């Protein structure tokens with residue numbers, strides 16, 4: 093760097109400070125050497141080292157403080173070793189702020205073929221080229237270290253639902269043994285964090301057993317896994333009515349894979365600090381816009397002549413500079429800009445929900461904010 097440039101001195105540690113609570117809802121800041129994460133936080137998903145259809149600077153412009161990457165996808169292509177040799181994932185994808193990486197177990201079970209699960213780990217064939225691979229707690233930690241991930245997830249097993257109690261307990265106990273092996277393999281890495289993942293399905297006693305096991309091992313943060321796997325919102329909320337409270341209050345709580353706007357609001361209301369979901373980006377590419385008045389499918393013919401923006405209150409580039417008619421046209425014509433604009437809008441809207449909740453919790457007015465959120469959605473699109 094040129095002389096005289098003041099280095100923005102970042103903390104060399106990973107820490108979480110709670111600023112305010114309102115009921116069970118919390119707001120705070122996670123400090124990391126690569127920057128701060130305002131909570132409650134929503135993480136856009138950058139599976140293959142890109143948030144699809146978005147430049148990194150655009151992702152930042154939506155208000156994101158942290159991205160999610162996937163061990164499973166990056167180990168298959170371009171491989172973690174190649175990314176490490178090129179300077180790590182941050183440099184590779186030109187995102188210098190925090191990155192959290194999922195540990196791969198969930199993606200193996202949902203994406204690969206010919207999987208074999210043993211106490212040691214999982215062997216599987218790549219969905220990309222059919223090549224054989226193995227993931228273990230140790231290998232997952234090594235991959236996430238090679239990537240340079242700021243927040244590393246334990247290697248776990250997420251049971252497919254519906255599953256009987258015996259299967260849920262057996263799977264959770266395997267994940268807890270893998271959590272211990274993950275912690276051992278992670279080692280002591282100041283400035284980097286390792287999060288444990290609570291399992292146990294929808295069962296209070298198994299969630300309790302899992303939380304106790306994780307606290308005994310000790311982690312920098314605690315995720316709730318095994319949810320958003322088809323149980324439905326009511327069952328998920330019923331579980332969130334007790335499961336987060338079993339985890340330490342002074343550490344971040346991360347609900348994996350969630351979700352729709354109302355899932356996100358309901359989760360924050362129940363004490364969740366971090367979430368991730370492909371929904372805003374994936375649905376954006378299919379023409380599905382999320383707005384304060386509910387969902388809008390821009391491909392619907394009713395928009396063909398509509399000169400109004402998607403959402404007149406939204407300040408994103410899609411709503412500031414384009415009409416519904418234009419968005420309708422570029423989607424119908426399969427123009428690349430269609431994915432860019434709708435993804436940008438959806439990510440911007442999701443971040444606006446997070447900012448709204450952070451402010452509301454800090455101001456002790458979460459209930460009022462939540463009521464306005466639901467009442468406006470009930471109006472439906474105009």
Ligand SMILES: O=c1nc[nH]c2cc3[nH]c(NCCN4CCCCC4)nc3cc12
Nearest residue numbers: 198248250317318319320321348349371
């Ligand atoms: O238990 C988990 N351990 C590790 N990673 C996970 C990721 C997860 N992602 C989800 N749900 C994702 C649901 N998402 C909704 C939008 C469409 C694609 C799937 N549950 C998860 C549980 C886990």
Ligand SMILES: [Zn+2]
Nearest residue numbers: 406408411437
């Ligand atoms: Zn917008």
